[in-house]
Amino acid sequence: MTATDSPESALSVRNLNPKVVEAQYAVRGEIVIRAGQIEKELKQGKQFPFDKVVYCNIGNPQSLGQQPISFFRQVLALCDYPELIKPAKANKLFPADVIRRAEEYLAEIPGGTGAYSDSRGADICRQHVALGIERRDGYPAEKDQIFLTDGASQGVHSVMRMLLRDESDAILTPIPQYPLYSATITLYGGTLLPYYLNEDQGWGLDVKHLDAQTQKARSEGKTVRALVVINPGNPTGAILTKQNLEEVVRFCKAQKIVLLADEVYQDNIYAEGKEFHSFKKVVREMGGEAEGVQLFSMHSISKGYYGECGRRGGYLEIINVADDVVGQLYKLASINLCSNVNGQICTALMMNPPQEGDESYPEYAKERQALLDSLKRRAKMLTDSLNQLEGVKCQESEGALYAMPRITLPAGAVEAAKEKGKAPDFLYCMELLEATGIATVPGSGFKQVEGTYHFRTTCLPPESDLQKVVQRLTAFHKDFINKYGGL
Amino acid sequence: MTATDSPESALSVRNLNPKVVEAQYAVRGEIVIRAGQIEKELKQGKQFPFDKVVYCNIGNPQSLGQQPISFFRQVLALCDYPELIKPAKANKLFPADVIRRAEEYLAEIPGGTGAYSDSRGADICRQHVALGIERRDGYPAEKDQIFLTDGASQGVHSVMRMLLRDESDAILTPIPQYPLYSATITLYGGTLLPYYLNEDQGWGLDVKHLDAQTQKARSEGKTVRALVVINPGNPTGAILTKQNLEEVVRFCKAQKIVLLADEVYQDNIYAEGKEFHSFKKVVREMGGEAEGVQLFSMHSISKGYYGECGRRGGYLEIINVADDVVGQLYKLASINLCSNVNGQICTALMMNPPQEGDESYPEYAKERQALLDSLKRRAKMLTDSLNQLEGVKCQESEGALYAMPRITLPAGAVEAAKEKGKAPDFLYCMELLEATGIATVPGSGFKQVEGTYHFRTTCLPPESDLQKVVQRLTAFHKDFINKYGGL
Structure with missing residues (x-):
């Protein structure tokens, strides 16, 4: 049979690029698709035990009513x-x-928001980003080491595309992880090399474990190309200490591993006495000890208290990478022409907001403080309530926008999930959705220690709604435990 | 030597993904980078035989002063x-x-421009796009077969990612082509299977040649997965006839080949008696004869007379593709969350502009007509002037934004280029830039018939500037021919 008459020569799911079929993205997976259907059915008048779907699956605050800056x-x-x-x-x-x-x-931008800019982003926007980094860290930043991107995701795509040659290239990735990393590693044909965050120590990062995983992978013929650190953590909400960051930098230097710092939650810090330290600042402070450590730091306008998700803006700052490699990144960016200029400007505004003395400063500072205070209250209320449920233990949400409770499930529920070919925490989250309208993401979507179960929920519903979410979740949880025979 | 102490284990251009190094994108390549340097040097007071750089390398009208709608x-x-x-x-x-x-x-958009939308784009925006397609074609369009994208480029990326499994998968691509295609085929690891447009017949598309190239590739073990057609043509400016489109559809059906229709210039038609026909409409009109032909049609807000390049908006319409494949595309889109919502809204506005009777209609219609009339005059002035140059032959620019003159170069110039390891038309374009400040793209950047030389220039400078461009180009051309010993 020639290709001419083969039923396989047109496009079907059987002859698609298998990496596409393999890639998974749970944050917008089956549960969210079902949530969308329920929303439509609600509109059509179908009865549910709730009157609206509350999307706690994704950090998308303005969709839940948060007002922009x-x-x-x-x-x-x-x-x-x-x-x-x-x-x-x-x-x-x-x-x-x-x-x-x-x-x-x-x-400063020729043609304004309607013209393609430099593929790295308009000069003035990159200058404002550099200024913001300098203010944050107390160390200089170079506009030509900054690439503006359509959200942080595009930066991750570009770096993965450069790093991954074949499946022998491995990326150290935290477990639990944000599924952008597992999805891009699959799409670009590399290997996800897991390192497990220590849940009982507030989702801590143990460098000895990083080292052990690296040596093990190397003994199996892998090339460990990069380490992903998400700080503040997604989905964990944990903030790493400065000492911990220094250990990570030392590890990357000793092992010649590129450091990918996902720092998109840097503006959302809630825990008393905790502070965000950028890897860029840590590398600069360490001086010669960190010499040559290659760092890609990502930030986004989607994920701070401002929550400008739909605008798709962000940046990638590059440290200690040779000019010819940066040139390759520039070429990759040029194939997509440029990121959207409206988002570039918003990224510049995020990094260079009104300063004291400016006419808009009082209003800006007031809006900012109100959002941060409310997020802090909501994060605390959520984790406190979760910790009162039977068989649930939730680490403090120190920053970011999430809580990641560990749930002990009845043996009956584990069995029922297995029969359906689903992960047990998927079953939990799907039944939660059907019973309450609350959309969350099962821990299995982020990967987790074998035999443990979690779910991730955002703390983003407005305070009045969040109380109802917690009440419904509490009632559901009791029913679920009972339904499947108790713990 | 273990990987631990290998100088190769960090990121360098030697250990980058080779597909990244291999990919080329001439529209923003060496000549544009030099143009940017010249612009900086001009600002610093360095003397050139001109006072500003005129970017004719890329369709970016608002950067040259065009006003938005x-x-x-x-x-x-x-x-x-x-x-x-x-x-x-x-x-x-x-x-x-x-x-x-x-x-x-x-x-209709929960959270407005600040919230992630459905990964395919907000419902209301897809509805407006569907409405515009229906008005254009007279056939229904389905919003769930429409994906909104950050410019048309992202649509091309997604489709290539799905189609290409390894280098035995080939994509029929017009030569000359828009380098987005060669770049994405390289990045996704497939093979570019060229088909040559017939320059002397107004850059016509010969289906017999398509067939011959397909059979030849198959005999060499390739799987021909898709055919790219750019209509109106980039870089050629040619508009295909309806009869020609029908032949292409029959070919795709007979050969079970996916059709990728790049129709981003559909609103820019200048030639008398010429019309744009969408592949969607042609497929629908052909009825049973076109049954099952799989079509991906791309459009963009960057490339019409409106020229909203920096906003990054566009769409992909999908015809005759199975739901599970569309589901895979949805999953790919979800990994990037969504395209920018401001751009989605502009895409909806492009496809559903003010209608007669609306308050804004008279102003909208006036702005639109003025832009189209001016583009038409400029396209004609440019090609007429080019055709007066010794050794230059330029096909009519029937649509789109470009002229693609063929240039006969002196043997001395060909020799000089070879000595520098450059393509002869690259030498021409680089000397043109240094002498006049006019940035263009050498034909070699688009690929061309071996032994022929071209360059691509847009007709986008404002009319007063374009006259100067033509004068300078004419003077340069004479000097260049003389400098290298005449034709």
């Missing part, structure tokens, strides 16, 4: 419609610093 | 800053239909 949106509106600047001035529609800032971006 | 920007500004709606109403800052449209999007 006014300064960001005011500048963006003027950049998208510069004709408004004159009437805005005349009618005093915006604070003066909003207009100044929009005029600055419009003057 | 007001209606699009007004709606976008209100969607980004909904607080403006009330004062806008009170102060009559915007036409009523602008406000109604923004309110419609804000009501």
Whole structure:
């Protein structure tokens, strides 16, 4: 049979690139698809024991009613419609610093938001990002080592694409992990080399374990190319100490391993006495001891208290990487022309917000503080409530937007899940959705220690809703335990 | 030597994924990088025989001063800053239909432009795209067969990722081609199977040649998975006839080959008596004769007369593809969460602009007509002038944004280029840049018939500038021919 008449020569799921079929992305997987169906059925009048779906599966605060930071949106509106600047001035529609800032971006970006920029991002936006990094760390940042990206995801794609040659290339990835990493490692044909965070020690990162996993993988013929660290943690909510970060840097230097720092939650810190330390700052402070450690640090406008998820903006900062490699990254970026300029501007605004003395500063500071205070209260309320459930233990949510409780499940539930060919925590999350309308992500979607079960929920519903979420979850949990024969 | 102390274990250009190193993207290649340097040197006061760089290398009209469509920007500004709606109403800052449209999007998109949407794009935006396709073709379009993407490039990436399993998978690609295709085929590890457009017949597409190339590739063990057709053509500017499109559809059906229709220039038609016909419409009109032909059609907000390049919006419409394959595409999209919502809204506006009777219609229609008339004049002026140069022959620019003249080069120039290890038309374009500030793309960047030389230039500089461009190009061309010993 020639290819001409083969039923296999057109596109079918049987002859798709198998890496695509293999890749999984639980944060928007089966449970979310079912949640969408339920939403439609609710609209059509079908009865459920709840009146709306509450999406706790993904950090998407504005979809749950969170209001944006006014300064960001005011500048963006003027950049998208510069004709408004004159009437805005005349009618005093915006604070003066909003207009100044929009005029600055419009003057510096040829063609404004409607033209392709440099593939790395517009110069002025990269300058503002560099300024923000300098303010954060107290060390200089170079605009030409910064690439603006459509969200942090695109940065991860580019770096994985460069690093992974075949399945003998391995990436040290935390377990539990954010599924962007498992998905991209699968798509680009590499191997996920797991390292397990220590749940009972607040999801701590043990460098001895990193080392042991690396040596084991090497003895099996793997090349360990990079280490992913997510700090503050997703899905864990844990914040790493500075001492821990220094150990990680030493490990990367000794083992000649590239460090991928996912720092997209850097602005969301709730735990008393905890602080965010960037890997960039740690590398600079360590001086010669960290010489040559190759670092890619990622940040995003989606994941801070500002939550500008739909805008798709972010950056990649590159440290200690040779110019010709950065040149290859530039070429990769150029194949996609550029990231969206509206998102670039928002990234610049995130890193260079109003400063004390600016007209918009009081309003900006007020909005920021209200969001952070509320997130902190919600994170605490959520973990406290979870810890009161039978068989549930939840580490403190020190930062980020999530709680990742460990759940002990009745043997009957484990058995029932196995019969359906599903993970036990998937069964839990699916029944939770059907009973309460609360969409979460099963721990199995993030990978976890064999034999343990978890789920991840965000703390993002507004405070009044979150109380109801907790009440419904509590009632469901009791019913579930009983239904499957108790613990 | 163990991997631990190998100098190869960190990231260097020697141990990068070789597919990344191999991929090329001439539209933003060496000549554009040099153009950027020249721009900086001009600012620093260095003397050149010109006072500014004119970027004719890429279709990026707003960077050259083209004004955006007001209606699009007004709606976008209100969607980004909904607080403006009330004062806008009170102060009559915007036409009523602008406000109604923004309110419609804000009501239908949960969280507006700040929240992740469905990974395929917000429902209302996909509905508006479907409506626009129906108006264009007279056949129904389904919103769930439409994926909104960050520009058309992302759609091409996703489809290539699904199609290409290894280098035995081949993609029929027009020569000359847009380098997005060669770059993505390289990155995803497939084989570019060339088919040559017939320059002397207005860059025509000969289906017999397609067939011959397919059979030849199959005899060499390749699986021909898809055919790329760019209509209107990039870089050629040619518009294919309906009869030609029908032949292509019959070929794809007979050979069970997926059809990738790059139709991003569909709104830019200049030649008298020429019309754009979408492949979707042709497939529907052919009825049973085209049954089962799998079509991916791509469109973009970057490339019409509106030229919203920096916004990164576009769509992929899918015809005759099984639901489980569409499901895989949905999963791929979900790994990147969603395309930027501001760009999604602009895509909806492009496909569903103001209609007769709407308050904004007269202004919209006026802006649109002025842009199209001017582009038409510029395309004609450019090709007419090029055809007056010694040894230059340029096919009519029937549509799109480009002219692709064939240039006969002096033997001395070919020799000089070879000595430098460069393509002869690269030498021409680089000397053109250094002498005039005009940035173009050498034909070799698009691939071309062996032994022929071309360059691609856009017709996008404003009309007053374009005259100067033509004058400078004419003077340079004469000097170049003389410098290298004449034709």
